[in-house]
Amino acid sequence: MYDAHVDRVFRLVFRMAGDLDRAQDYTQEAFIRAFERLKDFRGEAALSTWICSIAVSVTLNGLRRVRRAREREIGLDDAPPIGSGTHQADPDLKVRLSRAIDDLPEGYRTVFVMHDVEGYTHEEIGATLGVRPGTSKAQLSRARAKLRTALADFARK
């Protein structure tokens, strides 16, 4: 199970966490939970989807804790988005886009990363996040709209 799925899980977790240490921690935790709960797996979804759903849950919970801890330490207004440690002051599109993705609401960001970055289908995203594929499509559409707005000045260049 580990050999078959670890690459896909790690890629997704890293994309969401943006940090090697955290990505490793969350991936490990996801597999430990999956091993513990394997006996409860009833085959209602593909094994890969089931593991990804555990990984996404672990990662989102972990990132929320990180965000809360940061907010406590430096105050809400000054808290940088998660995974934004390397942004520069004078950003090009790549950096601006990275920052804009970081700034998306959690649900939009998760769907955007899964679909547009990692290439999951809406059916897979729906099964992983426990939502309907239509919800995934709607969230992706809103995520893209927000990114377009955030990066509108690049369209005029």
Place this chain on the structure above:
Amino acid sequence: MHDDDELDDRLKRGAAEYHKPPETPREAMWEAIQRRRQGEPSSEPGRVLAFPRRWVPWAAAAAAVLAVGIGIGRLTVSHPPKATPAVASAPEAPRKRETAYQLATVEHLGQAEAFLTLFRASVRSGGDEQLASATARQLLANNRLLLDSPAGQDRKTRLLLEDLELVLAEISQLSSEPRSGDLQMIREGIERGGVLSRLRTVVPAGATSRQGAL
């Protein structure tokens, strides 16, 4: 429109670079997983399933420990000197007190271990945190009784009881609708201090199912 299309293309290309993952550190993660699993016998098949996934039996069991705890309290209370010769009774009393303390401690730690194992599983599956909180309060009361007992001299056991107290206190303070982050933090607290693995080291197998495991 043209601008939008062009921006979408640029977004798509740029998104591929977002948090671009390095090569998967397969071996390092696998070794870490193995280490965690070796220190966490709860993943052994059957171990967790052997316990019913409800809190109520643990609340009852915790109450039973409380009774044992009260017993310790009685044993550890200083009685006025009797007329019998001190030479004959002196070595006997501390031994009795120590044995009673050990019995109660093993029973308590065994129940705490089972409770935390169930609680950890419940955090993942969405259990009844109010019942968990009530059970934690009862276990906390027993825990304090054991910590306060003059018979509790063993440093390792005291440290474990102190760490356990922190975890039980956190669970006992859970609201009826705790945020998943709170639950996760408690769960991490359990793992960070190795509380569960230490409990499992101390508690002999089957200690929770019978009295007098020592």
